[in-house]
Amino acid sequence: MKPRTTPGSQQRSPTNTKGSRSPARLQRPLIAVGVPLLLAAGALTYGLTANGSGQPTPSAEKGPTMIEGVISYAGLSRNHVQTAVTYPQRPGVGGDHSPVWTNCGAYDRPVQETRAVHSLEHGAVWISYQPGLPADDIAKLARLATNQSHVLVSPFPGQGSLIEATAWGKQLSVTDPADPRLFAFIKAFQQGPQTPEPGETCSGGVNG
Template identity: 35%
Template structure:
């Protein structure tokens, strides 16, 4: 029979076992280590994902733009002039074509009684409106714009009462950064938009009309006889784009120059084209400008 002393010792051992802290053991009864978070690996993963996102943000729009450009070029292929098809605009519905004699100049104080509105041919000022992708905020004098058409430019006009700011922005994309191009409001225009080249005109009701692109492709700087002065400059630094000669919408008076040139003053200055790359008319009283030694006359 166990003694009371032995029973007391056994109880003490059991109590000590219960009160002693338990230990977590790992594999093979080795105490487990605290698991560390792999921050370096996570950081590298986040950086890679961010890089992929950045590349996608940068490259996808460019890819889409290039795809759109390729599609546009394919869509406009039949509207690109060639020797076999010198004037593709003949296939564009709504284009009006009229033959006009070239090279008839008027003075800056004279008006021409144009037979079309906006005008797209006939007598014009000896100074052309700058047409190096110029978007004019103000209406410009027709006599200057028509001279730009003689140089192969496309002139986009719009009725400011019928085309809102978004529409103006859409149209300006056809012009900005493009040689042989200009654009201006035309108060009282009988359609929202009208596009002109020398001897050609197209009027449309929407800035999104696909014929605008077709017209531009067919006739802007078309080298196959679509305009009189092939190779002429569109740059005219002397023409103030911020404050151009004003548009005159009043009725033509009896002294207006006729479409055949009748009424043009004989002292109208000749065009200054090709000398040193300058544009515009000769200053009053200057009959000619000396050509640099060895330079070919303008037009050759």
């Protein structure tokens, strides 16, 4: 299966196997004290952070990552495994994954989830959508990968929302491919501060 946008490099397979890293610390919620108006305004900036049990809890997204609706997940393992992995999220936002990554680009068929999660570790943003989305909407999403080194677009059967934007430890659900939060998500998290391996490529892996 070939992507609509050719990622460019020839396939190679990583030779090093990484063990578990130290879990990222949960962000502490900002607490506004005093003026009710400040409390209301502060509430608008809250994202969500999931604790170890997978239950989301309020957490403020700061600076350029302050995007309404983003859920954050911490404590994600990073082992390379050859077996199937069942992720709590659909699609997975991180955790154990394949030793080889999926080349970034736009695909018209589902990609292997464990390889795509490895792409997230390299700083990719994965835009996935439910199969059956109108062709015009799919074309809009595919264009998000144009001239982007670390954007992956593909269908993902069984996900809860029409469209999911996923980075390592971050996820945003939307229903409209023109939602400005998609562009903001890519800008904030493509090779963003959450990236476990900043500077790593999203080509030279495999297609799919």
